[in-house]
Amino acid sequence: MIWIAFFCTLAAFLFLGLSTAQHYQRRFGTRPRADRQRLLRLIAWLLLASSLVSAFAARGPVFGPVIWIGLVIFAAASSFLFLNFIAPSKERKS
Amino acid sequence: MACRDSLSIGPRWRWLDVTLRIVAAVPMGYAVASLWAMALARMLPGARSEATVTGTLVAFALCAFAAMYAFAARSGVRAFFVLLTLGAIAGCITWTSISAGGRL
Amino acid sequence: MNKGFRQSQSTLHTWSGLLLGWVLFLVFLCGTIAFWREGLNRYMRPELARVEQPMTVLAGAQAFLQTKAPDAKSWSITMPNTRIPGSQVFWQPQPKEGEEPTRGRRGRGDTRALIGEDGQVVEARETRGGEFFYRFHFDLYYMPVIWARWLVGAAAMMMLVAILSGIVTHKKIFRDFFTLRRQKGQRSWLDGHNASAVLALPFHLMITYTGLVTLMAMLMPWAILANYTDRDKLSDALFPSSAEVERAGQPTPLVKLTSLVLDAERRLGVPAGFIQVSEPGDASARVTVNAASSATLSSRTASVTYNGTNGALVWQSPPSGPAATTSGVMIGLHAGRFADITLRWIYFLCGAAGTLMVASGLVLWTVKRREKLPDPSRPHLGFHIVERLNVAVIGGFPFAIACMFWANRLLPVAMKDRADWEVHTLFIGWGLALVFVLVRRPALSWVALLGATGVLLAALPFYNLLRFNQNLLTPLRTGDLLPAGVDISLLIIAAAFVAVARRVASYKTGQAKRRSRRHADPQTGLMLEPAE
Numbered sequence: 001m002i003w004i005a006f007f008c009t010l011a012a013f014l015f016l017g018l019s020t021a022q023h024y025q026r027r028f029g030t031r032p033r034a035d036r037q038r039l040l041r042l043i044a045w046l047l048l049a050s051s052l053v054s055a056f057a058a059r060g061p062v063f064g065p066v067i068w069i070g071l072v073i074f075a076a077a078s079s080f081l082f083l084n085f086i087a088p089s090k091e092r093k094s
Numbered sequence: 095m096a097c098r099d100s101l102s103i104g105p106r107w108r109w110l111d112v113t114l115r116i117v118a119a120v121p122m123g124y125a126v127a128s129l130w131a132m133a134l135a136r137m138l139p140g141a142r143s144e145a146t147v148t149g150t151l152v153a154f155a156l157c158a159f160a161a162m163y164a165f166a167a168r169s170g171v172r173a174f175f176v177l178l179t180l181g182a183i184a185g186c187i188t189w190t191s192i193s194a195g196g197r198l
Numbered sequence: 199m200n201k202g203f204r205q206s207q208s209t210l211h212t213w214s215g216l217l218l219g220w221v222l223f224l225v226f227l228c229g230t231i232a233f234w235r236e237g238l239n240r241y242m243r244p245e246l247a248r249v250e251q252p253m254t255v256l257a258g259a260q261a262f263l264q265t266k267a268p269d270a271k272s273w274s275i276t277m278p279n280t281r282i283p284g285s286q287v288f289w290q291p292q293p294k295e296g297e298e299p300t301r302g303r304r305g306r307g308d309t310r311a312l313i314g315e316d317g318q319v320v321e322a323r324e325t326r327g328g329e330f331f332y333r334f335h336f337d338l339y340y341m342p343v344i345w346a347r348w349l350v351g352a353a354a355m356m357m358l359v360a361i362l363s364g365i366v367t368h369k370k371i372f373r374d375f376f377t378l379r380r381q382k383g384q385r386s387w388l389d390g391h392n393a394s395a396v397l398a399l400p401f402h403l404m405i406t407y408t409g410l411v412t413l414m415a416m417l418m419p420w421a422i423l424a425n426y427t428d429r430d431k432l433s434d435a436l437f438p439s440s441a442e443v444e445r446a447g448q449p450t451p452l453v454k455l456t457s458l459v460l461d462a463e464r465r466l467g468v469p470a471g472f473i474q475v476s477e478p479g480d481a482s483a484r485v486t487v488n489a490a491s492s493a494t495l496s497s498r499t500a501s502v503t504y505n506g507t508n509g510a511l512v513w514q515s516p517p518s519g520p521a522a523t524t525s526g527v528m529i530g531l532h533a534g535r536f537a538d539i540t541l542r543w544i545y546f547l548c549g550a551a552g553t554l555m556v557a558s559g560l561v562l563w564t565v566k567r568r569e570k571l572p573d574p575s576r577p578h579l580g581f582h583i584v585e586r587l588n589v590a591v592i593g594g595f596p597f598a599i600a601c602m603f604w605a606n607r608l609l610p611v612a613m614k615d616r617a618d619w620e621v622h623t624l625f626i627g628w629g630l631a632l633v634f635v636l637v638r639r640p641a642l643s644w645v646a647l648l649g650a651t652g653v654l655l656a657a658l659p660f661y662n663l664l665r666f667n668q669n670l671l672t673p674l675r676t677g678d679l680l681p682a683g684v685d686i687s688l689l690i691i692a693a694a695f696v697a698v699a700r701r702v703a704s705y706k707t708g709q710a711k712r713r714s715r716r717h718a719d720p721q722t723g724l725m726l727e728p729a730e
Contacts, residue, residue, distance in 0.1 A: 146426070
């Protein structure tokens with residue numbers, strides 16, 4: 001159950017990062033359309049909400065929120081590092 | 095050093111302005127936070143230990159906000175007197191409460 | 199949120215962060231290391247084996263105390279588990295006639311012992327271990343603890359102001375969440391500082407505020423003074439305990455502590471952490487079993503008290519009120535004793551991010567101001583001081599810690615005051631680094647100190663391998679992964695230090711080359727972009 005929370009938060013922050021113009025362009029080549037950005041953000045927030053619920057289910061009302069915030073911080077940092085330091089395959093080839 | 099109206103003050107008065115803000119932030123900010131901790135401890139309903147702990151916990155946030163206000167205020171003089179007033183109010187509450195007795 | 203407000207908070211952020219920034223770096227670094235304090239306690243005593251049978255250790259502790267201090271006023275025993283090196287016991291002798299019994303003393307050297315995994319008193323090298331980092335991050339060293347705690351408390355309040363004003367000042371905190379501009383000088387440093395701050399922001403806010411709360415009795419005693427003439431009454435309300443008993447003077451054997459602990463664990467529903475026996479060996483003996491602090495979020499743990507002669511339950515701790523629970527939870531969150539291994543790693547990484555946040559903020563200050571200097575080769579005194587302090591603290595203190603780890607391994611085991619000398623080595627190393635910083639240019643001292651730290655830390659695991667006759671498979675054989683875990687972590691951290699040192703070295707040579715090119719071509723008037 002806690003693994004669901006882990007992967008949901010990770011995915012959520014990756015989606016949030018990709019919804020920014022800079023990172024979307026870097027990975028997909030073109031600037032994102034506004035509705036595409038909104039969709040990515042909506043999915044991200046839904047994933048975040050489900051990870052919170054999973055954390056509660058996994059660890060209870062006291063430790064659940066604490067673990068969830070820890071997962072959020074870890075996911076935010078991992079997404080930041082991945083999006084900024086792991087170059088997309090196009091850049092790596094050139 | 096740019097704090098709204100302070101920009102129009104000449105260099106000589108700017109030092110006074112900065113000094114007033116620092117005084118407002120640090121010694122006065124701590125004093126205001128402490129006085130409000132006392133006032134809350136005396137006035138909050140419930141068990142004596144509970145009110146005491148609540149007042150103490152809140153005081154740290156008040157101290158930080160006082161420091162932020164001291165620099166955000168339109169002038170050093172204003173910051174000084176606003177905090178002075180807030181401190182005085184808390185002081186009056188505490189003093190009347192202690193004089194009236196109870197809890198101690 | 200208009201421009202004037204944001205500007206004012208930006209100035210406040212800079213000064214609030216800078217003035218005690220170096221103290222904050224020390225506090226953050228040592229506090230982060232202290233999350234592994236129990237592990238380091240074991241790592242720095244390599245002779246000790248892991249505790250496998252806690253009850254054996256407890257029985258051994260009781261037997262030891264029975265022999266050593268049968269008439270003591272009280273015994274205190276920490277419950278052993280696989281993470282700590284053994285059971286720490288201390289005892290309080292009977293107060294002499296007319297002497298006031300002291301409340302809650304931790305026990306000096308002659309009233310303290312460590313019981314190892316076989317139930318016997320342990321003979322291991324004297325060292326402060328991980329406890330040094332824990333104590334240092336609020337008591338500092340070589341100064342009265344009250345001064346240190348006021349200094350650290352003031353620094354923590356300035357940190358809180360810096361964080362709050364930093365949030366307010368950061369214009370596009372959500373839009374720039376994932377932004378990192380690379381190789382753009384001052385802007386890259388700013389992005390790095392922002393990243394280390396924003397990504398772990400919940401942690402930074404929490405750790406700073408709760409840090410203040412742990413010292414609240416000293417920093418903010420006024421509410422207590424307003425409500426209480428007798429402080430003991432507040433302690434009794436917040437930390438209730440069973441009534442104290444008078445010594446009866448009738449020798450009666452104490453029940454087996456192991457059976458009481460098993461009963462207490464059943465009642466409390468959580469493992470036991472700490473046992474206190476008052477008036478052992480007497481008819482009035484009482485045994486109080488406290489729940490382990492790793493079991494609950496709040497630092498105020500539940501406890502049960504038994505009659506020491508027949509094991510009957512005498513008292514159970516009442517639930518605490520909301521404010522008391524809140525402060526207990528805040529202290530518990532700060533100490534992180536409840537955290538299991540995964541969460542503890544997250545705590546550690548967040549603390550590391552906080553340390554980087556403070557360090558990058560301090561360096562950013564010099565980076566920004568260097569660009570504005572009218573003559574970069576002769577900066578004003580304030581710039582000099584900040585630049586040198588940056589190297590001395592951010593470069594020098596990790597170097598000093600590496601020196602202490604080596605002292606832990608190399609100092610002779612039988613040396614007098616060995617534990618103190620390990621700490622003296624740390625400060626001697628720091629002193630040498632400071633001298634180096636004063637006589638050499640910062641460009642050189644950054645590279646030298648970061649590089650030396652990396653080399654020292656990297657060499658340690660290899661020394662361990664050779665000295666303790668282990669091979670790489672020993673951890674798998676004994677099931678004790680902790681020393682290997684610490685060694686591997688040290689290697690990774692050492693690699694990071696060396697990488698940064700090389701980056702700084704190559705950057706500075708690049709800058710020097712650009713500078714020499716500029717001097718070589720004064721006629722062309724080529725104004726090469728001032729990098730930093």
